[in-house]
Amino acid sequence: MPDLVTAQPVLLVGAGAMAQAYAKVLTALDAPFSVAGRGADSAGRFAQACGVTPTTGPLDAQIAAMATPPRTAIVAVSAANLSEATHTLLRGGVRRLLVEKPAALDPAGVAALAEAAAAHEAAIFVAYNRRFYASTDAARAMIAEDGGALSVKFDFTEATRRIEALDKNPVELAAWFFGNSTHVIDLAFHLAGAPAQLSAARRGALSWHPAGAIFTGHGLTADGAAASWHANWLAPGRWGVEVMTARRRLILQPLEQLFVQEHTSFAVTQAAIDDARDTAFKPGVFSQTEAFLSGAPDPRLLPIAAHAAHSAAYAVMRDGGAFGGA
CATH class of the missing domain: 3.40.50.720 (NAD(P)-binding Rossmann-like Domain)
Structure with a gap:
């Protein structure tokens, strides 16, 4: 206990x-x-x-x-x-x-x-329970072993046809970028460093998400990694994060699994991870709750002040423009 x-x-x-x-x-x-x-x-x-x-x-x-x-x-x-x-x-x-x-x-x-x-x-x-996936833990360890992330690219394309079939509050649908897509965005910056300088563009719209439908951009993280993203809600796609280190390309797509490409090979292999908790419970929730209840410092737990700072960057990613002097 x-x-x-x-x-x-x-x-x-x-x-x-x-x-x-x-x-x-x-x-x-x-x-x-x-x-x-x-x-x-x-x-x-x-x-x-x-x-x-x-x-x-x-x-x-x-x-x-x-x-x-x-x-x-x-x-x-x-x-x-x-x-x-x-x-x-x-x-x-x-x-x-x-x-x-x-x-x-x-x-x-x-x-x-x-x-x-x-x-x-x-x-x-x-x-943000994806911070606590077994796949994320494994990726985080490899990134540290390799000396940090050099770059990250990610895709938060949403399955719009499925979303449109849901009986969701229109207020939540209009804020879907913040309410759902930030799962991927938060994970990418968690692994590669907080957003520092960003330049973003948006195009298109959906009837239930007038704030945009195609989101692209690039920038730098606080850890010095290059970042880029491309999400197109008008086309098919799926969530994914790729982190590049000096030794490896780490691919989280689906986010629950980790695939690795080594520097000396074109082959992409699935990494072995201990995901027993993520299969027995809603993925990430067991480790997240355990960390919260322990009261001990844990870098996977996101303080509200840090989330507020990140949200200012996310607003630029959704609406277009520059963040942090980019």
């Missing part, structure tokens, strides 16, 4: 599919938790799936009714409600939070959360 949660249960906020994935992990970790849901229907489905019955109603009222206010929470509500729920938890006394990506649907909302965290002396981490 991690020391951080021995005194009282973790408050899991949300009762949907993502909250169920966290509940499965918390149960496996023997970490006590309570659940705050919203409506009776989702609470009933959660109870049937996880064996824990959530409380329901307005979140602030649920916190006020607790005998002991929670100090630690995992926020797994819908993307449109993440920011509001997190602010409510801060006001209610929660001081360590793991908030599902993207924490807020625009950079201003992320910046507001960072300011609120500082004002409340709270630690907020944004849950």
Whole structure:
């Protein structure tokens, strides 16, 4: 049992599919938790799936009714409600939070959360679970062994036909770049260094995502690696990240697997990784939750202040223009 949660249960906020994935992990970790849901229907489905019955109603009222206010929470509500729920938890006394990506649907909302965290002396981490994939761990180790990344290129093309068939909130669809594509963008800059100087262009639009449909650009990371990206939501494609070192080309496509090309060969071979956790649980979530609950520093955990800084760069990547003096 991690020391951080021995005194009282973790408050899991949300009762949907993502909250169920966290509940499965918390149960496996023997970490006590309570659940705050919203409506009776989702609470009933959660109870049937996880064996824990959530409380329901307005979140602030649920916190006020607790005998002991929670100090630690995992926020797994819908993307449109993440920011509001997190602010409510801060006001209610929660001081360590793991908030599902993207924490807020625009950079201003992320910046507001960072300011609120500082004002409340709270630690907020944004849950980009692909940082915790076994494939990412293996790639990170190879990059360090090779002396760092020289360059990175990535593709965050979205499966628009599938997305259009989903019953999604139009607000979330309009913010799909921030709410979903940043999974890939965050992973690329996590491996090669934070965005430092970027030059970006966008073209086209979709009826549900008028902010753009084709995104291209290049730049440099804080670690000195060259970065480039190309994503075309009007054409077929899939997510992918490639990191080039002095010795190897590391290919994450799909992101759950790692393929390697050595300097002396054209052959691309799949690397052996221990992905038992990623197959038994929603990929990345077990290691991510374990790291959060441990309370120990972990470079894979993304602080909200760093996410706010990155989000300013992501806004340029979506809208076009220059970031960081590029």
